[in-house]
Amino acid sequence: MGRLLRELALRVLGERGRLVWSRLEIIGDIAVIKKPIHGDLTVEEFRLLAEELLKVVPSVRSVWLSVTPVTGPHKTRGYIHLAGEPRSWTIYREHGCSFKVDITRVFITPRLGYEHIRVAKLVGEGEVVVNMFAGVGTFSIIIAKHSKPSRVHSIDVNPDAYNLMVENIRLNRVEGIVIPYLGDAARVVEEKLVGVADRILMPLPDLALEYTPQALLALKGPRGFIHFYLHLKADKGGEFYRRAVEMVRSRVESEGWSLLNAKTRVVRKVGPGLVQVVVDAEVERSRGMA
Numbered sequence: 001m002g003r004l005l006r007e008l009a010l011r012v013l014g015e016r017g018r019l020v021w022s023r024l025e026i027i028g029d030i031a032v033i034k035k036p037i038h039g040d041l042t043v044e045e046f047r048l049l050a051e052e053l054l055k056v057v058p059s060v061r062s063v064w065l066s067v068t069p070v071t072g073p074h075k076t077r078g079y080i081h082l083a084g085e086p087r088s089w090t091i092y093r094e095h096g097c098s099f100k101v102d103i104t105r106v107f108i109t110p111r112l113g114y115e116h117i118r119v120a121k122l123v124g125e126g127e128v129v130v131n132m133f134a135g136v137g138t139f140s141i142i143i144a145k146h147s148k149p150s151r152v153h154s155i156d157v158n159p160d161a162y163n164l165m166v167e168n169i170r171l172n173r174v175e176g177i178v179i180p181y182l183g184d185a186a187r188v189v190e191e192k193l194v195g196v197a198d199r200i201l202m203p204l205p206d207l208a209l210e211y212t213p214q215a216l217l218a219l220k221g222p223r224g225f226i227h228f229y230l231h232l233k234a235d236k237g238g239e240f241y242r243r244a245v246e247m248v249r250s251r252v253e254s255e256g257w258s259l260l261n262a263k264t265r266v267v268r269k270v271g272p273g274l275v276q277v278v279v280d281a282e283v284e285r286s287r288g289m290a
């Protein structure tokens with residue numbers, strides 16, 4: 001799709017088409033073009049490109065320009081509508097599940113698709129999972145559909161994400177398995193989810209390390225799994241993998257737990273020289289800790 005966008009840009013804008021990034025995200029029937037950080041392409045030029053895209057890809061009904069990086073506590077982007085239906089909601093499909101999303105109000109990216117199914121396949125039968133930053137329910141619902149958890153408690157602080165998660169739970173018929181909560185993850189765990197979980201997901205690099213005490217509090221046994229998502233500067237030698245593990249180790253040790261095992265992988269590139277890394281951590285409460 002990226003190559004198609006570049007070809008269309010050259011056709012419609014001539015040499016100036018080279019300024020268009022070849023990144024195109026398709027979310028349901030919405031296409032999102034990313035505005036490059038540098039370059040002086042005008043919204044009108046992007047509109048010409050969007051009109052062409054609508055003609056060439058009939059499954060796309062609405063085209064938007066993303067004009068900011070992901071920002072703010074709800075991790076949303078700024079958008080300008082370019083062409084087609086002026087509609088920002090759609091049904092996004094991933095791994096046989098359907099998600100109603102509004103791209104202007106909630107975080108959503110197809111670039112987490114592999115990570116969603118990878119984690120789902122790690123979940124054992126009967127496990128209780130706490131997803132501290134659940135968004136519209138992508139990880140949680142895919143886990144419920146592809147594995148056999150007994151519960152996936154799913155928290156989000158953004159009321160729009162929460163409301164869409166509630167709809168998505170119904171849409172995918174996982175009521176009673178995926179349990180939605182609206183609120184700050186630390187508060188929800190402290191008030192409702194102490195000592196319930198086998199596995200915790202923390203897919204929010206801004207808060208993963210800060211909310212480690214609550215992730216540990218949610219675990220039921222002396223042992224459990226936590227998936228930490230972090231942003232790190234990449235280096236060619238792969239030193240950042242070691243750094244990621246050390247960050248997690250020192251954080252869990254400062255809470256009186258030990259890191260038994262840790263596996264790391266790069267989830268995606270998130271900026272120039274910046275990567276999102278996941279640390280799959282198995283942790284154990286240190287002896288002598290209540």
Ligand SMILES: C[S@@+](CC[C@H](N)C(=O)[O-])C[C@H]1O[C@@H](n2cnc3c(N)ncnc32)[C@H](O)[C@@H]1O
Nearest residue numbers: 073074107133134135138156157158184185203
């Ligand atoms: C990166 S997105 C989650 C992505 C989602 N898990 C997915 O795979 O599509 C992070 C989410 O954390 C939520 N969030 C931010 N701060 C939070 C907090 N303190 N407690 C709970 N959720 C929070 C945001 O509203 C956002 O939906």
